[in-house]
Amino acid sequence: MEIFKVKDLNFKYALGTEKAVNNVSFTVSRGEFVTMCGATGSGKSTLLKLLKREISPVGDKSGEILFMGHPIEDMENRDSAAKIGFVMQDPEQQIVTDKVWHELAFGLENLGLDNAVIRRRVSEMASYFGIESWFEKSVRELSGGQKQLLNLASVMVMQPEVLLLDEPTAQLDPIAAADFIATVAKLNRETALTVIISEHRPENVISVSDKLMALDHGEILAFGDTRETVAKLTGNARFMEGMPAAVRLFSGLNLKGACPLDVSEGRRFIEDNFKNDIRELPKKLRERSEEKVLEFKNVNFRYGKDLPDVIRNMSFEVRKGEIFCLLGGNGSGKSTTLALAAGLKQAYAGEIRVFGKKIREYKAGSLYRGCVAMLPQDVQALFIGDSVKEELQEVKFKPDMFPFDLSPFAERHPFDLSGGEQQLLGLAKVMAAEPRLLLLDEPTKGLDAYAKKEIAGVLRKLKGLGLSIVFVTHDTEFAAAVADRCALVFRGEVTSEGETRQFFSENNFYTTAVNRMTRGFYDGILRVREAEEIIHLNGGH
Amino acid sequence: MTEYSEYNPIVTFVYFLAVAGLAMFIMNPVLLTVSLLGSVVCFCLKRNKGEKANVLIFVGLFVVLALINPLFHHNGVTVLFLINDNPITLEALAYGVTASVMVISVLFWFRSFSALMTGDKLLYVFGRFSPKFSLMISMALRYIPLFAERSKKIKDARRAMGAYEEENLWDSVKGGVKVFISLTGQSLEKGIITADSMEARGYGSGKRTFFSRYVFKKKDGIALVLILLLTAAVMAAKMAGVLDFSFYPAAEGELFSVWAVGAYACYGVLTLLPLMSEITEREKWRYLRSKI
CATH class of the missing domain: 3.40.50.300 (P-loop containing nucleotide triphosphate hydrolases)
Structure with a gap:
């Protein structure tokens, strides 16, 4: 029928x-x-x-x-x-x-x-x-x-x-x-x-x-x-973006024939077709700056006197020039952590330091002048004008400060932009206060793979300009692509933290699809590009 | 067992309307005393566990209300004593006490009413009159808190980008206006989705019905008829002048005529309906449980 x-x-x-x-x-x-x-x-x-x-x-x-x-x-x-x-x-x-x-x-x-x-x-x-x-x-x-x-x-x-x-x-x-x-x-x-x-x-x-x-x-x-x-x-890059990791890998290797669709098929496909004499990619060592830009020490927070703690004994630190990612399930306290760091909520115990100074000591909005800025989960909350131009004028935006050209959209209404474009507009508005520490709440929510790539590129460029970035996400693939360090938040605590590759390699479930697909066969492979690389190093097909 | 609260909301609504309405419009000391007793019993039956009865507040309120009248009204023939050359009369005191019995009893009826008639039930009662109106209320109950949440989000978002100043009054007014503009823009934009969602589910495709989770059972009918009969009886007595009682200049009116006593009895039964239904239900439950 x-x-x-x-x-x-x-x-x-x-x-x-x-x-x-x-x-x-x-x-x-x-x-x-x-x-x-x-x-x-x-x-x-x-x-x-x-x-x-x-x-x-x-x-x-x-x-x-x-x-x-x-x-x-x-x-x-x-x-x-x-x-x-x-x-x-x-x-x-x-x-x-x-x-x-x-x-x-x-x-x-x-x-x-x-x-x-x-x-x-x-x-x-x-x-x-x-x-x-x-x-x-x-x-x-x-x-x-x-x-x-x-x-x-x-x-x-x-x-x-x-x-x-x-x-x-x-x-x-x-x-x-x-x-x-x-x-x-x-x-x-x-x-x-x-x-x-x-x-x-x-x-x-x-x-x-x-x-x-x-x-x-x-x-x-x-x-x-x-x-x-x-x-x-396969081979059509536009369509491959949003496809499962196994398909993207298959497509990236330019193969023909039966394409694996999910993690288990992908694993079988790799084991059947490739060697693993070389198990790891050469490591690139990265120096960590000594300067702390954000520091949480035994921080506790709850929404009301008689309610349970949402954040308990949370401790972590972010160093200068780092992209730091907080991962975790719904209600684990990731977003609350970000709101605390942005001074929108106050901890009842513990200490939060921003650029070495206690967050309480920033008086009368000085925290938001050339210091900290946050992009909220719902970027539409930032929009107030009838056109992109108006939005940018509101905050006296200087185009040379921001590594993405928004001028093609200047006349469009902010709500008519695609999700990714809205996210970039929001980011541009937030950047106008010239922050040195940028906080992002789920910057890839609702975005397609192409837009995610764009955001990732902009974040890397901002990092290149000397910014430190902390973001919260559910998206392991995105975290693996842009973060220098990751932390897992569970029930209001940071339960594990480390350099991104090490962090994901030690997780069994909370990691990228490629990592799950190659685990035990190759070591520390997080992204499709890396999987392609190691397969080539092993002599390819 | 909370048998009483399980009656159809219409029955509950009519009951409180009748029992409190009669108390409000019939200024008869005996009837009001009955009302006070009944309202307190009903309140004790229905009060939530955590809620304190606040007895002290009510006693205080009672005393204040009862004393205000004789302090300001000096009618009446029986002078008790003088304050600053103003006579305090027995009649004015009696009137004050009666009025405060009325106020306290009506307050108690309303407290039970608000404990029993949840938003859902009120909506059901008014939805009978107009399904459109009740949908409107339901949507308002959904969207007003949502707007409040959203404006908080906008305010936070603007603050964390350094665009929300509140150092002086003028800045915070300007900030508030901007939050409002943003909220309106966003809500209009998102409202389109809601409108689509309504239409996609057939809103406007013809006459609507109104769904309620409450069924009008036989026992609801019986209760409703009983309530209306008792109310009618008391009202008839009032119309016939049996319950008339005047305080000034001297107390006048027969409080305990045969007809009046009959009316008190009817009203008494009315006020005790919750207790009676509770007891029968409890007995029924005990009997049923004995068979488990």
Whole structure:
């Protein structure tokens, strides 16, 4: 049974100059799990939204979209709302009501169903998703991952035939993201639900998807069985960015044939094809400066008198010119640590020193003048103007201070920029106060691989200018790529800390995919590039 | 067992409306004494464990309210004594005491009311009248705290980039305005997502229904009829003038006529409904448990 049949679809935004969707035709059958991949701006989101009539963008559209044999324009309002489910990226903003149970019922209320039916469906969905224990809760009390699961459940309760998901895990930490994808995969497997998901980090979903659709500039570059499509795309650097490490390695080595998709396939592939006479890359020794820029000594913090400690006996130090990374799970206290270092929260015990001076002794904002600056997790909190130019004028930004050229965006509205561009704009604003210590809270959240690379480049250049940088992240790959030193925060304490390569080599799980893939075969390999290098050193193929 | 709080919210709502409303509009010493006793019993049944009854505060309030009236009103024929040549009369004192019994009892009814009628339940009661209104309230309850959180984030973000000054009043006002501008921009931008999310789930596709987790059971119907009958009886007595009692210039009115006593009894039963339902439920539970 064909769920969607799209024929010669073209779309141009009302104010756009180029086609956002260009001559697209494809069909999706019942029970298929289809992943759409492509860089930001490739047209994934637009295409997905065109499939859902209620939120279709405004512009010139031609071509045909058939849902179960009928044009979507001809569907009954209520059918269209119920049968095509849509989950968006932002977990917070999709939620409409204040209570979990009410949110679950919201769609069914809109359909005009009576109380008994709503009661049955809501309770059924809540028990299937395992959200009985937070059924009565306020939405505010939920974590990001729970919010996104709630969004999924509130769509599923309407019993859709097909589920469209627009980068649903972009705002989640890796564990919540994996949980979410597992739930969608389970729905697909157990109820023959058709799934079309767009992902700029397809590594999370590739192992569960039946088909892969590669989009570039609004066109379908390849569409078909996941493994075959991946094989077709190897060598295409643009698409490789977001692919699993095994695929990137395979592609980087310019090989043909069966491509490994995940860590275990990658491991087998390496062991079967390459030698390991040389197990390590030559080490580059780096001198650590003696000057301490940030120092935590037995710091304790809690949010209220009667609440438990969030930060307990936290101690670490960051030296001048270092990029220092704090890793850790949700609620481990990473972000709180950063807020303490930025003077936004006050510790009740212990000592925090910034450039050798106690943080309490910085009076009346002197901490933020030529000293410390922080980029918040939500960079949009920094935006106040109608254009990038205005934003930069607000802080008297000097372009020569910042190693990234923002002038091409000068006239754009800050909210119209892509996630990566917003992040860079935020960084530029924060840099205007000429800080010597830069604090970043999850700088890669929601970004695609390309944008991450860009941010990594900018951070390295800032380091070159003599800045010290501390950042918090969930993203082990990003940490391995830019950090000089890493620390693991667990329950408000730093439990391990070290030079990046050593730090990850000593971890078994909390490390990069390449490291997990090469562990015990090669030593201290963290990144795809390094894996390629050592394979070449060992004589290659 | 919290049997009483498990009645349908409409029953609970009507009950408190009736029991407190009657106390507020009938200035009859006996009836108000009954109301005070009933409200205290009901409060003790329902009060949360951690919450203290604050007996001292209420006793203090009672004394103050009772004394204010005779100090400022000097009507009445029975003079007790003089303060600064102003007569303090028995009638004014009696009126003060009665009024403060009324105030204290109504306060206690409201304390029980707020303990029992959670936001969900109130929403359910008002949602009956207008599903749109109740959705609006529910969305407001979601978004107001979210905005507060967001403005805190903006303020922190601006402070940590050196753009939020609060050394003098003028700077902090300017800072506040900027936070507000940023918050508005962000919220409008993000509001589009919420609107999409609503429409994607069929908002506006036709007439909405209103889901509630509360069912109107037979026992709710019985309770509601009982409450309305008792209320009607007391109101009828009031209309007929049976419960009239005036304090000035001299106390006048028969407090214990047959009809009046009947009305007190009706009101007494009304105030004790929570206790009675609690006891029957407890007995039922004891009986059921004995069979486990």
